[in-house]
Structures are given as structure tokens and as C-alpha cells.
Amino acid sequence: MIVIEDKDAAREAAIRSLTDVMAKFTSYIGKRLPTDVQHKLADLRGKETNPLAKAVYQSMKENQEAADRLDRPSCQDTGVIQYFINAGAKFPLLGELEDILREATLEATRKGPLRHNAVETFTEKNTGTNTGSKIPWLDWEITPNEDSVTIDVYMAGGGCTLPGAAKVLMPGEGYEGVAEFVFDVITSRGVNACPPLLVGVGVSTSAETAARLSKKAILRPVDSRHPNENAAKMEELLEEGLNEVGLGPQGLTGNASVMGVNIESSARHPSTIGVAVSTGCWAHRRGRIRINADLSYDIISHQGVSL
Structure with missing residues (x-):
């Protein structure tokens, strides 16, 4: 006993x-933000040329320092x-x-x-x-x-989840349709989600499986790459294209819209392409x-x- x-x-x-x-x-x-996010924000802050955007990045930095100092x-x-x-x-x-x-x-x-x-x-x-x-x-x-x-x-x-969306594409829309969906979501809703964003994209069979994978994608480190060469190239191209939109920090215009784009994928039914987008805001906790x-x-x- x-x-x-x-x-x-x-x-x-x-x-x-x-x-x-x-x-x-x-x-x-x-x-306190994860180490990779801190480093990425410092990198974007150093490369920014827009005066207002530079001031916003500096405010973000001071906010993080205050949170650390005050334990809040x-x-x-x-x-x-x-x-x-x-x-x-x-x-x-x-x-x-x-x-x-x-x-x-x-x-x-x-x-x-x-x-x-x-x-x-x-x-x-x-x-x-x-x-x-x-x-x-x-x-x-x-x-x-x-x-x-x-x-x-x-x-x-509530801010970083605002752009979340999922859809099942017709197979003829192909990967161009995936890219178009990502751009539609981020350009229409991303400005309200406290950019620069970490964008997670799920590509799968159905809306729910793609949505789950899109959330798993934003749990990956910033600047990590999909193991598949084609998917990694798509991550790179989407990141470049979204940054050309120039949402800037807090959506006030600037050199960058996103910290990165991460894609997670699964095998899918041949007649469907499920795609979903999840985002993490600049304070990606x-x-x-x-x-x-x-x-x-x-x-x-x-x-x-x-x-």
C-alpha cells in the first residue's frame, strides 16, 4: 500500500x-517574441527606407524592449x-x-x-x-x-487571424490559382492584421485539411523552406510578390509586406486543390x-x- x-x-x-x-x-x-522573429524584424528595420515605416519599426522595437523590461x-x-x-x-x-x-x-x-x-x-x-x-x-x-x-x-x-481564409479550387486553376488566392487574401485583408506578416499557406485536398496545414506553416521558423524544390520556389516567389505590394509595418506603406511565406502541403485528390491562408502579425507570439x-x-x- x-x-x-x-x-x-x-x-x-x-x-x-x-x-x-x-x-x-x-x-x-x-x-517576448521568438528569436527568429526578433532577428527578422531587425533585418527589415535595417533595410527600410521609408521614413514613416522606419519610425514604426523603431516603435515596435521599443515596445518589445518595454515588454521585456516591465514583464508585460x-x-x-x-x-x-x-x-x-x-x-x-x-x-x-x-x-x-x-x-x-x-x-x-x-x-x-x-x-x-x-x-x-x-x-x-x-x-x-x-x-x-x-x-x-x-x-x-x-x-x-x-x-x-x-x-x-x-x-x-x-x-x-483577433488581428493576426483576420485574413484567415480557405477555399477549394477547381483543378484547372492550378498553382496559379493558389498564388492568386494568396494575393487576394493578403491584399484585401492583410493591411488590418498588423504587418509585416508571416504568411502560412496550406495546399491539400479540402478546405479543412488545407486550413490545418496553413496554421502549421506559421509555426515554422521564419526563412525556413519547404523540402520540395518546387514548393520552396513558390514560397520565394510569393514572398517577393507580396513585398512588392509594399504594405509596410502596420499597413502604413514601406519596403515589405511580409516577414516570409511558409507553405505546408499534403498529397491531394486529383480533381481538387484545397488552399488556405493563415497569418501571424509582426508580434508573432x-x-x-x-x-x-x-x-x-x-x-x-x-x-x-x-x-
């Missing part, structure tokens, strides 16, 4: 420990919390992970603090906790024979953490961070 109690106590302690880590990490990414969220809209999970089937707390992440969201909301952004659909009641029906949103992938879990945390703000079987962790997205 004592052995059973000891095991139960050890498991409860492990659950509390992982909850604390994920609460702190969720809160942290609302205050870098944007007042801390979004709806979404967790994208790649879990090893042998991770010791796999069955408890959903409850852990829900509790972590509650704690991050209290301690962050995070703005209350979970409104129950149809009843129009704000829960005041950033939790609710299917929120925080959990997206699962299970990897056999692994015992660690990698979690991407994303804050889906996402983070990636790997939790090992012994509950030690490595923060991948932010260099030199200690929770």
Missing part, C-alpha cells in the same frame, strides 16, 4: 511540475491559446496532457496576465479564464516509439518547447531562456 501511495504522490507531483512549466512558458511567449504582454490582445502537440506514444503523462494544458492556460491567465479572450459561441459569454468549449485548442500528432513531447504554443490574436520523459525540457524557439 505504501508503494502505491508513493507512486500516486510521485505522479501528482510530476503533473504539478509540468503544469507549472507550461503555465510559465505560455505566459512567457506573450511577452507585448500586445494587449494575447489571443486564444492554441497548443500543437507532437507527442511520443510512450510519453509518461500522455493521458494527463489535455488536463495539464487546460490548467496551464488557467494559471497563465492569472499570472501572465493574459486578456480574457474565450467567448462561448452563441451564448456570447466571456468565460474570464481563457478556457471554454474546446479551448484551449489542442491539435494532436502521435509519434510511435518516442517518449518525449514537443509542444508549439500559439496565441491566435509562438513558442516551441520539448518535454523529455524525465520532465526536463528544452526551449527551442527562444534562445537563452530560463523559466
Whole structure:
């Protein structure tokens, strides 16, 4: 009996420990941008020639410095919390992970603090906790024979999600139709999503699979490239073309519209091309953490961070 109690106590302690880590990490990414985004914004700021745009970039930089110094969220809209999970089937707390992440969201909301952004659909009641029906949103992938879990945390703000759209194209529209759809979405809605944007494009069979892939795309590092040569070339061409539009920081015109374009794709039905666009705003609040079987962790997205 004592052995059973000891095991139960050890498991409860492990659950509390992982909850604390994920609460702190969720809160942290609302205050500090990932390293790759910081570097990209610095690069765009250095290359900008429009005086107003240069001033806006400088304001963005000062905003981030103030958030770091004051330990406050870098944007007042801390979004709806979404967790994208790649879990090893042998991770010791796999069955408890959903409850852990829900509790972590509650704690991050209290301690962050995070703005209350979970409104129950149809009843129009704000829960005041950033939790609710299917929120925080959990997206699962299970990897056999692994015992660690990698979690991407994303804050889906009301601004950066505005341009989100998905459509199924007729096959005759081809990849030109994909490019046209991306341009239509970004030029019509992207100005309101706090550029420069990280644009995620999903190409798949249906609207829902393309939409999921487009969100996975903006979890990739800025300036990463699709492993397929043709897709990587399309990422490059879309980035160049969208930057020629010159939305500039906060949509006030400038040299760039986007930080980058990332494409994720799957095999598709021969008679359909599903395409979707998701965007991250300039304050692209996402983070990636790997939790090992012994509950030690490595923060991948932010260099030199200690929770």
C-alpha cells in the first residue's frame, strides 16, 4: 500500500511540475517574441527606407524592449491559446496532457496576465479564464516509439487571424490559382492584421485539411523552406510578390509586406486543390518547447531562456 501511495504522490507531483512549466512558458511567449522573429524584424528595420515605416519599426522595437523590461504582454490582445502537440506514444503523462494544458492556460491567465479572450459561441459569454468549449485548442500528432513531447504554443490574436481564409479550387486553376488566392487574401485583408506578416499557406485536398496545414506553416521558423524544390520556389516567389505590394509595418506603406511565406502541403485528390491562408502579425507570439520523459525540457524557439 505504501508503494502505491508513493507512486500516486510521485505522479501528482510530476503533473504539478509540468503544469507549472507550461503555465510559465505560455505566459512567457506573450511577452517576448521568438528569436527568429526578433532577428527578422531587425533585418527589415535595417533595410527600410521609408521614413514613416522606419519610425514604426523603431516603435515596435521599443515596445518589445518595454515588454521585456516591465514583464508585460507585448500586445494587449494575447489571443486564444492554441497548443500543437507532437507527442511520443510512450510519453509518461500522455493521458494527463489535455488536463495539464487546460490548467496551464488557467494559471497563465492569472499570472501572465493574459486578456480574457474565450467567448462561448452563441451564448456570447466571456468565460474570464481563457478556457471554454474546446479551448484551449489542442491539435494532436502521435509519434510511435518516442517518449518525449514537443509542444508549439500559439496565441491566435483577433488581428493576426483576420485574413484567415480557405477555399477549394477547381483543378484547372492550378498553382496559379493558389498564388492568386494568396494575393487576394493578403491584399484585401492583410493591411488590418498588423504587418509585416508571416504568411502560412496550406495546399491539400479540402478546405479543412488545407486550413490545418496553413496554421502549421506559421509555426515554422521564419526563412525556413519547404523540402520540395518546387514548393520552396513558390514560397520565394510569393514572398517577393507580396513585398512588392509594399504594405509596410502596420499597413502604413514601406519596403515589405511580409516577414516570409511558409507553405505546408499534403498529397491531394486529383480533381481538387484545397488552399488556405493563415497569418501571424509582426508580434508573432509562438513558442516551441520539448518535454523529455524525465520532465526536463528544452526551449527551442527562444534562445537563452530560463523559466
